[in-house]
Amino acid sequence: MQRWKLTIEYDGRPFVGWQRQDNGMSVQQALEEAVQRLSGEEARLHASGRTDAGVHALGQVAHVDLAKPFLPDRVRDGLNFHLRPWPVAVLAAEPVGEEFHARFTCTGRSYVYRIVNRRAPLALEGGRAWHVRRPLDASAMHEAAQVLVGRHDFTTFRAALCQANSPVRTLDRLEVTRHGEELRVFAAARSFLHHQVRNMVGTLELVGAGKWTAADVSRALEARNRARGGPTAPPDGLHFLDARY
Amino acid sequence: MQRWKLTIEYDGRPFVGWQRQDNGMSVQQALEEAVQRLSGEEARLHASGRTDAGVHALGQVAHVDLAKPFLPDRVRDGLNFHLRPWPVAVLAAEPVGEEFHARFTCTGRSYVYRIVNRRAPLALEGGRAWHVRRPLDASAMHEAAQVLVGRHDFTTFRAALCQANSPVRTLDRLEVTRHGEELRVFAAARSFLHHQVRNMVGTLELVGAGKWTAADVSRALEARNRARGGPTAPPDGLHFLDARY
Incomplete structure (x- = not known):
């Protein structure tokens, strides 16, 4: 049995999300079916973390155990053929030891959330960014974001359905930068709660629009109450960037 | 009668190209139908230049004459609604004088051609970039590109169907840069021949792969013979960037 670490890119639009579900195609199912066509094995994929429907990945990491031996390039190219x-x-396939676990040994995850801030609709980036028409102040958003950095109870930014045992997380970085009409929110932590990035971005958008101040974000965080946070930003702009081990 | 300058973004995938054709929807038709729904007028749009099927635009420029008066924001937002x-x-709509003509008074056009250079297929950039699997040397491509800069007879890089009176053009800039796994070819000139950018990129790809040298590109240019140039790069990677006046 050989464990394989896979680095994976996907467009989240046609999928119900990473995880297998009864109501549509998932990224996990697409990959597991490709594994079966390549090796004949019914093997389960484990990702560093689930992504929701419509969320994209530039560098998701997953592992799978295969009994049949393969050369690394054959795993990558064969899976891509069958996908x-x-x-x-599949950007890369590397043999790893059994101590590697895509989810449990992951020491850092990062996301980038893209906002296109302009009046006109998105002809090229539809489904790949959140279209915000009202002008946003990226500096104010970045400043307010720093309130959230560090170890906190993130109940205010956690989905009602979140299954994590604890709402406490350590947010390492939350940075907002403007590149012309595009704003990028970069988020890094050991792990995130369900919807945490989208809920933080939805709250920072209120700051960017001048509706909220950094002090409002601080009070929302301290309230430990989802109803006190801003809205959930749409999945379109969210891109899973990478997982570290 | 008011002349309007429109700055336009589009995804070329669903279109037969800029120009109206009998065999499918064109960008021009989509815009002219939106103009009719907005103002009730059957007005013709004139673009700075045509783009082929599958070619994208970040800043195409076109003009249209409307008898009915409008505020600029209403032209932009109304067209976007009906599109x-x-x-x-429509990124911007500005009233201009009758001396403005999107095609005939244009003094500079630029394109960017995107290549993603890696083994794995493109999950996120399919249709938006040329996928080249073999490793490309961007520096060698940039060096060879300089052979083409300046005033030349570009017959070697001109489509058989090109309707321009003269094959002579002055290429102001042709720059190849690498950004991780992505290569960008930036091209600027007063005007281009039909397929000129795609034919130059297809030739530079041969240089990047080590099949051709800069001297081969020079000889191909001097031959003034399309059969001596490299293949036509696919439309997917080509983006019309902007038009200057």
Whole structure:
């Protein structure tokens, strides 16, 4: 049995999310079916973390155990061949030891959330960014974001359905930068709660629009109450960036 | 009668190209139908230049004459409303004088051609970039590109169907840069021949792969013979960037 670490890119639009579900195609199912066509094995994939429907990945990491021996390039190219026509690509396949676990040994995850801030609709980036029409102040958003950095109870930014045991997380970085009409929110932590990035971005958007101040964000965090946070930003802008081990 | 300058973004995938054709929807038709729904006028749009099927635009410029008076924001927002669901967005609408002509008074056009250079298929950038699997040397491509800069007879890089009177053009800039796994070819000139950018990129790809040298590109240019140039790069990677006046 060989454990394989896979680095995966996907467009989240056609999927119900990472995890297998009864109501549609998941990234996990697309990959597991490709594994079966490549090796004949019914193997389960474990990701560093689930992503919701419509959320994209530039560098998701997953592992799978295969009994049949393969060369690394054959795993990557063979999976890519069998993944067509789904918009999922295996960027790298590396043999790893059994001590490696995509989820449990992951020491850092990062996301980038893209906002296109302009009046006109998105002809090229529809589904790949959140379209915000009202002008946003990226500096004010970045400043308010620093309130959330560090170890906190993130109940205010946690989905009602979140299954994590504890709402306490340590947010290492939350940075907002403007690149022309595009704003990027970069978030890094050991792990995130369900919807945490989208809920933080939805709250920072209120700051960018001048509706909230950094002090409002601080009070919302301290309230430990989802109803006190801003709205959940749409999945379109969220991109899973990478997982560290 | 008021002349309007429109700055336009579009995803070229669902279109037969800029120009109206009998065999499918064009960007021009989508815009002219939106103009009619907004103002009730059957007005013709003139673009700075045509783009082929599958070619994208970040800043195409076109003009249209409207008898009915409008505020600029109303032209932009009204056209965008009526353009749905086509992936075409009017970024700006400005009133201009009758001396302005999107095609005939344009003094500079620029394009960027995107190549993603890696083994794995493109899950996120399919249709938006040329996927080249073999490793490319961007520095060698940039060096060879300089052979093409300046005033030349570009017959070697001109489509057989090109309708321009003269094959002579002055290429102001042709720059190849690498950004991680992505290569960008930036091209600027007063005007381009039909397929000129795609034919130059297809030739530079041969240089990047080590099949051709800069001297081969020079000889191909001097031959003034399309059969001596490299292949035509696919439309996917080509983005019309902007038009200057």
